Amino acid sequence: MPVSTLSALPTASQLDIAGALTTLLRDTTTEARPDTQLEALTLAVAADLPVLLWGEPGIGKTAALTQLADDLGLPLTTVIASVHEPSDFSGLPVVGDDPAEQGVPMAPPDWAVRLVRAGHGLLFLDELSTAPPAVQAALLRLVLERRVGALQLPPGVRIVAAANPRSSAADGWELSPPLANRFVHLQWTHDQDVVVRGLGGTWPRATLPRLRPERLGEAVDFARRAVCGLLAARPALVHRLPSGETRRGGPWPSPRSWDMTLTLIAFATAAGVSRDVLSLLVRGTVGDGPGLELLAAVDRLDLPDPETLLADPAAAVLPERGDLRQAVLDGVVAAVRNRLDRSRWDAAWTLLVRAVETGAPDLVVVPATTLAALRREEWDVPPSIEALTGVVSVSRRAEDAAARAAVATKGRR
Amino acid sequence: MTGGELDRDKLFAARLQAVRARPFLATALFALHVVESRRVPTMAVDRYWRCYVSPWFVDRTPVEELAGAWVHEVSHLLRDHHGRGDRFARQEGLTGPGERLRMNIAADCEINDDVYGDGLAAPEGAVWPGTLGLPEGKLMEEYLRLFRLGSRTQDFAWLDCGSGSDGLDREWDLGPDGAHGLSEQERDAVRFRVAQGITGRPGHAPRAWKRWAEEAFHPPQAWRDLLGAAVRSAVSGPGAGDDYSYGRPSRRSAGLPGVILPSLRRRPPRVSVVIDTSGSVSDAELGSALLEVSAITRAVGGRRDLVSVLSCDAAARVVHPLCRAEGIPLVGGGGTDLRTGFARALRTHPRPDVVVALTDGQTPWPSDRPACRTVVGLFDRPDRGSWVEDDPDYVPDSPPAWARVVNIG
Numbered sequence: 001m002p003v004s005t006l007s008a009l010p011t012a013s014q015l016d017i018a019g020a021l022t023t024l025l026r027d028t029t030t031e032a033r034p035d036t037q038l039e040a041l042t043l044a045v046a047a048d049l050p051v052l053l054w055g056e057p058g059i060g061k062t063a064a065l066t067q068l069a070d071d072l073g074l075p076l077t078t079v080i081a082s083v084h085e086p087s088d089f090s091g092l093p094v095v096g097d098d099p100a101e102q103g104v105p106m107a108p109p110d111w112a113v114r115l116v117r118a119g120h121g122l123l124f125l126d127e128l129s130t131a132p133p134a135v136q137a138a139l140l141r142l143v144l145e146r147r148v149g150a151l152q153l154p155p156g157v158r159i160v161a162a163a164n165p166r167s168s169a170a171d172g173w174e175l176s177p178p179l180a181n182r183f184v185h186l187q188w189t190h191d192q193d194v195v196v197r198g199l200g201g202t203w204p205r206a207t208l209p210r211l212r213p214e215r216l217g218e219a220v221d222f223a224r225r226a227v228c229g230l231l232a233a234r235p236a237l238v239h240r241l242p243s244g245e246t247r248r249g250g251p252w253p254s255p256r257s258w259d260m261t262l263t264l265i266a267f268a269t270a271a272g273v274s275r276d277v278l279s280l281l282v283r284g285t286v287g288d289g290p291g292l293e294l295l296a297a298v299d300r301l302d303l304p305d306p307e308t309l310l311a312d313p314a315a316a317v318l319p320e321r322g323d324l325r326q327a328v329l330d331g332v333v334a335a336v337r338n339r340l341d342r343s344r345w346d347a348a349w350t351l352l353v354r355a356v357e358t359g360a361p362d363l364v365v366v367p368a369t370t371l372a373a374l375r376r377e378e379w380d381v382p383p384s385i386e387a388l389t390g391v392v393s394v395s396r397r398a399e400d401a402a403a404r405a406a407v408a409t410k411g412r413r
Numbered sequence: 414m415t416g417g418e419l420d421r422d423k424l425f426a427a428r429l430q431a432v433r434a435r436p437f438l439a440t441a442l443f444a445l446h447v448v449e450s451r452r453v454p455t456m457a458v459d460r461y462w463r464c465y466v467s468p469w470f471v472d473r474t475p476v477e478e479l480a481g482a483w484v485h486e487v488s489h490l491l492r493d494h495h496g497r498g499d500r501f502a503r504q505e506g507l508t509g510p511g512e513r514l515r516m517n518i519a520a521d522c523e524i525n526d527d528v529y530g531d532g533l534a535a536p537e538g539a540v541w542p543g544t545l546g547l548p549e550g551k552l553m554e555e556y557l558r559l560f561r562l563g564s565r566t567q568d569f570a571w572l573d574c575g576s577g578s579d580g581l582d583r584e585w586d587l588g589p590d591g592a593h594g595l596s597e598q599e600r601d602a603v604r605f606r607v608a609q610g611i612t613g614r615p616g617h618a619p620r621a622w623k624r625w626a627e628e629a630f631h632p633p634q635a636w637r638d639l640l641g642a643a644v645r646s647a648v649s650g651p652g653a654g655d656d657y658s659y660g661r662p663s664r665r666s667a668g669l670p671g672v673i674l675p676s677l678r679r680r681p682p683r684v685s686v687v688i689d690t691s692g693s694v695s696d697a698e699l700g701s702a703l704l705e706v707s708a709i710t711r712a713v714g715g716r717r718d719l720v721s722v723l724s725c726d727a728a729a730r731v732v733h734p735l736c737r738a739e740g741i742p743l744v745g746g747g748g749t750d751l752r753t754g755f756a757r758a759l760r761t762h763p764r765p766d767v768v769v770a771l772t773d774g775q776t777p778w779p780s781d782r783p784a785c786r787t788v789v790g791l792f793d794r795p796d797r798g799s800w801v802e803d804d805p806d807y808v809p810d811s812p813p814a815w816a817r818v819v820n821i822g
Contacts, residue, residue: 085663087674192503279598288630292605299602320593322443323603361422362429363443390422397426401476402433405534408477 028198030205037188038064040280042208043267044184045072045122045158049260050143052128052175053162055188061162064188065124071208074122074158077111081139082130089138091149106149113151120156129163144182162188175249177242184260185251185284209271216270222301223265227258230297237290253286261285261294303328306335313350322363329355329367337374345374346382353387361394419449419468427479434480434532437610437618441487444603446593452585455536457575458486459586460495461594462603465575477534484528485521485536489578491604492625494520494553498580501554511562513581518545518569519556520578526550527621540569550621604629636821637705640790643817644709647767647786648682683719685758685765689751689772690724698792702771702821706790721761725754751776759783771821778813787816 044051045068055061062078069076087093091106108116115121125139143161146153153159161183175183194204231238242252251257264281275295283291303324309316309332319325329352336348348371355364368391375381424447432439445458450465457465464486471479489495498516502508521540526549529535542549545565547556560566576582587594595603611618611626618626663674686706688699707720751772756779758768766785773792789812812818 093674274596275598276596279601292602292630293609295598296602296606299599321595322445323440323606326439326443360425360428360447362425362432365429394422394426394429397423397476398430398433398480401427401430401480402532404475405430405434405477405480405532408534 028201028203030203031197032207033194033204034274035204035206036274036276036280037186038068038206039209039273039277040284041160041186042068042071043264043271043273043277044186044281045160046211047263047267048155048158049263050183051160051186052183053160053186053188054165055162057127057164059188059190061188062124062126065122065160067206068208069122072122072158074120074156075118076122076124077115078124078126079111080126081135082127084131084135086134086138089135089142089148091151108149108151112148112153115157116151116154119154121158123153123157123159125159125161127164128161140179177248177252180242180249181252181254181257183251184264184281186280187284209268209273209277211267211270212272215272219266219269222269223262226265226294226298226301227262229301230294231258233297234293237286237293240290242287251283251285251287251291253290257286261291265298299324300327303331306331309351310335310344310347313347313354316351316354318351318355318358320359322360325355325359326363326367329363333367333370333374336371340374340376342376342379345371345379349382349384353384356387356391361391362398364388364391365395417468417472419466420471421447423476424466424471424479427476428483430476430480431483431533435484435618437614437622438484438487438491438607440606440610441491441603442483444595445483445487445490448587448593450585453575454571454573456482456486457573457583458490458577459575459583459594460490460577460580461587461589461591462490462577462600463587463591463594465585474536475534478536481529481533482536484533485524485539486574486577488524488528489520489574490600491607491629492520492523492553493604494523494578495576495580497553498578501557502580510581513579514569514572515557515560515562515566516553516579517572517574518566519553519560521572521574522547522556523551523553527619531619538568540572636790636819639819640702640705640788640821641709643788643819644684644706644767644769647769647788647817648684681719682766683763684721684767684769685761686720686722687751687754687758687768687770687772688722688724689754689770689776698821699771702790702792706769706771721765723754723758725751725757752779755779755783759785770816774812778816782813782815789816789818790821791818792821 041051041053041064053061065078066076088109091108093104094107095104096102115123125143128136128139131139139161142148143159146157146159198204237253238258239254240252242248242250261282264285265278268278268281275298278298279291279295282294285291286294303319304317306328309328318328332348332351336344352364352368352371368388428442432442435442445462445464448463448465449468450457451467451469453465453467453470455467455470459465474482494516498513498520501516502512518540522542522545525535525539526542529539542551542556545560547559551559573583576586582588608626608629611622663676684706686703688703690699703722711720751770754770755768758765764785767788768783768785769788769790771790771792791812
């Protein structure tokens with residue numbers, strides 16, 4: 001009932017007025033706002049990997065799941081783990097005619113039956129950490145094997161679990177390393193701005209990532225190159241059990257979690273999401289250290305190949321960012337050193353000249369010095385090197401300043 | 414010289430000198446994007462790794478001091494001063510530009526006491542902890558609790574290292590959408606590469622930077638949380654605490670005649686705390702750790718009479734129930750042999766579910782895994798792992814793998 005008609009009716013009951021007030025409070029709008037954690041969750045759920053959301057109670061995990069379910073067109077079933085008994089997940093025994101002959105069937109609870117009948121749905125297991133250990137054990141079987149009693153959940157059902165962080169969990173919920181290794185761990189945090197704006201009447205609306213059918217092949221290729229490239233160069237990262245109390249129960253690298261990472265990179269690439277989303281997923285699967293190494297390797301995959309640059313130095317496009325540009329120039333000089341001949345050496349000088357013309361001169365000093373040292377006696381200095389005189393003067397200025405600084409600091413001590 | 418152009422060659426010569434003096438910072442220094450700005454007093458950074466430079470400042474400052482300024486500014490970003498400033502402001506409810514100036518000063522104190530020297534000159538007018546009458550070697554957060562704005566900080570009112578140093582957006586900032594900003598992931602990647610460079614080649618970087626590198630991606634967790642989690646997990650594991658048991662039928666059994674269902678039973682955990690009372694552990698350390706353990710066990714349902722305390726040096730002493738914790742006489746001194754303490758704790762009837770040992774680790778350990786969960790609270794000794802001068806062969810045993818070890822202190 002509109003408010004105006006209500007006020008016109010002096011006889012309206014208190015409950016009607018209360019209802020009108022509630023309606024007014026519910027009357028909120030939404031605004032588009034990128035949400036990296038929701039995008040990461042969407043991709044992990046789409047990839048059908050077990051996700052564990054770590055977050056304090058009351059920060060909108062359920063609200064996020066509701067939006068995700070809406071967007072994927074899946075009915076949402078929320079099961080609060082702490083109010084159930086283990087038999088609710090491992091099946092309730094039902095006595096038949098002759099238990100000795102036919103056994104005692106384990107009957108699944110109603111929500112599981114409804115899920116199986118629907119064939120699809122989003123199952124959210126909330127409050128995993130406040131359930132007694134036996135319930136947690138039963139739940140893990142549900143998450144990892146997708147079985148409730150004798151019932152196998154169909155592939156269309158996606159499962160997400162949530163737990164409170166160790167420091168705030170009232171009792172000792174903790175994942176053992178083998179279990180932790182099977183999950184994609186996402187830290188769920190709230191953004192103060194979002195909460196303030198939401199309570200003011202405008203909640204965020206995230207556009208969720210869409211997988212693009214035309215990019216699937218490219219995505220798988222990219223994911224394989226990234227993971228295999230890193231693991232071939234860093235065999236120690238393939239399997240590393242977490243050590244120490246601090247990192248217990250968190251993500252760590254193993255062949256299983258690398259496999260999950262590969263899947264997630266492929267999904268992230270096919271959806272074209274930002275690196276920040278990819279970073280949440282990768283670090284939530286293999287841990288911070290190995291995850292960051294992988295991301296650095298992915299960044300390097302994007303850098304131009306030294307051989308391509310040497311083949312056509314006049315058309316070379318160097319990265320704008322200084323540290324990446326320096327990595328490329330170092331790579332070029334290393335490539336020349338590996339297979340040294342006159343034309344490659346000249347091409348590298350042309351590249352260095354381009355680098356000076358388009359960016360900061362100090363980046364070029366080290367590559368130029370190294371390249372100069374590679375010169376064979378019979379090779380003439382290329383005329384283009386004239387353009388590098390500025391580099392030499394920058395280098396000399398830095399040396400003079402270093403000498404002055406050395407004198408000054410010595411004087412002070 | 415306000416109308417002058419930015420002397421880029423001078424600025425970059427300074428960066429080159431900075432890279433030569435601190436090679437482990439090269440990635441970070443090169444990742445900074447230079448923006449010429451006439452509105453910054455000297456040099457400033459924003460949280461997206463842009464470096465705003467005043468042409469006038471470059472003109473006026475010698476190259477070696479500019480090099481120091483480069484390293485100073487990049488240190489703000491590597492040490493995440495803007496994020497830490499924001500968090501501190503939120504925790505303590507601080508608002509206003511005055512507080513942000515204080516954060517800038519505190520951040521500068523954290524950086525300046527170990528960044529200069531060894532090839533880098535300090536810019537004129539830099540803030541030192543000593544200038545403010547503060548001790549050296551503290552963190553930004555610690556400095557923030559130590560001083561207020563006043564006559565001593567008067568000279569630094571002009572100080573402005575940008576939003577990258579204190580988290581307050583400036584009007585000259587290009588913001589998140591401006592050109593050449595680094596995304597959060599890119600910032601993490603740069604910081605990670607620098608940290609990796611330092612930990613991969615120890616010996617090249619000063620101690621403060623090594624500490625930064627170790628903690629950059631694994632900030633030390635509060636030992637109280639860790640000890641709490643370890644003890645909670647030990648006392649609530651299967652066999653102790655709340656769990657399902659077939660000892661009594663479940664209330665649901667009425668509906669299923671002939672079927673035995675487990676019911677939820679509560680068996681409060683028994684906890685034995687073995688305390689190392691050898692001379693090397695201070696009373697204050699012991700007191701705080703003991704209080705912590707008893708608070709945790711009480712919170713998870715252990716009745717106070719189920720927690721007992723055992724002091725142990727070379728021999729195990731009397732067992733005290735925690736009811737008298739306020740007045741537990743911690744007797745001992747001299748060397749330690751925790752093995753007797755463990756043996757004594759395990760001999761008590763009924764047997765404990767959990768043994769918590771609080772020690773500095775200068776002790777032999779039981780060779781076999783005891784028949785209960787074990788949590789070891791290890792008091793931090795900075796020289797652990799190094800050798801003793803009189804006895805270079807002496808290496809204290811590290812706690813065995815079967816114990817959950819939490820570093821305290």
